[in-house]
Amino acid sequence: MKFDYHMHFEYGSYDLEWVKGFFDxxxxxxxxxxxxxxxxxxxxxxxxxxxxxxxxxxxxxxxxQKKWLTKNKFKYSLDDYFHxxxxxxxxxxxxxxxxxxCNFKNQARVKEIIANYDFDYVIGSVHFLKGWGYxxxxxxxxWNNHSLADIYTWYAEEIENLCNGALYDVLGHPFNIRLFKxxxxxxxTPVLERVAGALSKAxxxxxxxxxxxxxxxxxxxxxxxDFLKIAKKYNLPIITSSDAHQPEDCGRYIDKAxxxxxxxxxxxxxxxxxxxxxxxxxxx
Numbered sequence: 001m002k003f004d005y006h007m008h009f010e011y012g013s014y015d016l017e018w019v020k021g022f023f024d025x026x027x028x029x030x031x032x033x034x035x036x037x038x039x040x041x042x043x044x045x046x047x048x049x050x051x052x053x054x055x056x057x058x059x060x061x062x063x064x065q066k067k068w069l070t071k072n073k074f075k076y077s078l079d080d081y082f083h084x085x086x087x088x089x090x091x092x093x094x095x096x097x098x099x100x101x102c103n104f105k106n107q108a109r110v111k112e113i114i115a116n117y118d119f120d121y122v123i124g125s126v127h128f129l130k131g132w133g134y135x136x137x138x139x140x141x142x143w144n145n146h147s148l149a150d151i152y153t154w155y156a157e158e159i160e161n162l163c164n165g166a167l168y169d170v171l172g173h174p175f176n177i178r179l180f181k182x183x184x185x186x187x188x189t190p191v192l193e194r195v196a197g198a199l200s201k202a203x204x205x206x207x208x209x210x211x212x213x214x215x216x217x218x219x220x221x222x223x224x225x226d227f228l229k230i231a232k233k234y235n236l237p238i239i240t241s242s243d244a245h246q247p248e249d250c251g252r253y254i255d256k257a258x259x260x261x262x263x264x265x266x267x268x269x270x271x272x273x274x275x276x277x278x279x280x281x282x283x284x
Contacts, residue, residue: 001284002258003271004251005035005098006123006172006207006241010042014076014084021247023093029251033271035239037098037123037172038081044074045113049104055131064139078117096120096272100172102127103158107165114167121272123207124162125172129154135216140180148184151177152191159195163202169272170239171199173209174223174231179216192227196234205270205277206236208261210253211243221253221260232264237279239270258282 004026012018026034040046050069055062085097100123104110114122127133129151132142143151155177162168174195199206212222223231231238240257244250261269261282268279 001032001280001282002030002251002254003033003035003240003269003280004031004242004244004254005096005121005170005239005271006037006100006209006211007034007244007250008038008042008100009036010038010072010075011245012247014080016088018247019088022244022250023095025244025247025250025252026094029254031251031254033094033096034250035096035098035121035241035272036085037100037121040099040101041069041073043076043078043081045078046101047074049106049109050102052106053104053131054128054133061132061139061142064136065133068133068136078113082117098123098272100125101168103162105161107161107167110165111167118274120274121169121277122167122275123170123172124165124168124204126155126158126162126177129158134177135179137180143180143182148182149186151182152184152188156191156194156198160198163198163204166202168202168204169275169277170205170207170270172207173212173243174206175227176209176212176216176222178218178220178222178224179212181217188226189230192230195227196230196236199231199236200234204236206231206238208238208240208257209243210241210257213253213256214249215243221257225264228260228264232266237268237270237277238266 098121103126209222242252270277
């Protein structure tokens with residue numbers, strides 16, 4: 001069976017006509033169930049965390065990120081989200097309620113925010129390093145100001161912080177720091193092992209995410225093969241996802257994600273209900 005557990009309604013709204021397109025695309029592509037993992041920046045409860053942790057000074061990065069925080073952010077409350085998702089479930093749509101939370105240093109505050117909500121699963125994703133949103137194409141010149149050795153080390157540190165928070169079921173799009181084709185010319189195996197070890201101790205799965213295949217210059221599924229090989233060595237479970245932000249992208253390249261996972265020895269994928277993981281065989 002095929003599943004897509006990482007996508008976002010946020011480019012539209014909590015409107016049944018908008019979201020029907022996601023389910024239509026899922027059905028066309030033979031996806032049995034989808035999971036919605038709205039970004040934490042969609043919810044007012046997380047607003048202070050972004051303003052506390054992002055670079056917001058008068059630098060190029062700071063000026064861009066100040067504007068980013070004012071565009072289509074913090075539109076809803078978590079109560080709004082759950083009301084809409086529960087309506088979808090009551091109508092019989094095959095959907096699970098997730099969330100994708102950024103790598104905030106203040107994990108205690110994140111825990112407080114999500115404590116009273118019955119998520120089916122929670123994704124933790126590294127979206128910024130030292131307060132810099134490294135995946136913003138408009139400020140990708142900032143990559144030139146840092147060594148890749150530092151960036152890989154910072155990335156590993158951020159994942160360790162997520163793991164130490166003990167709040168997450170899945171690491172989102174592992175090693176998408178390759179997205180702009182900044183490829184190290186040194187051995188990153190120690191970093192890959194470090195990350196896999198932290199995830200294993202935290203009992204977290206990894207996201208086999210096709211979004212980096214069709215949305216970014218690197219044009220590859222995340223995680224890239226070197227890390228997926230190590231992930232299998234540590235027996236890290238997986239989810240498969242399209243990282244869709246538009247209805248037509250729901251389920252996009254999930255077939256390729258399954259083939260990719262199988263090539264490294266995986267035969268099953270996790271689904272979730274009420275924070276309980278269920279392994280489902282691809283062959284079911």
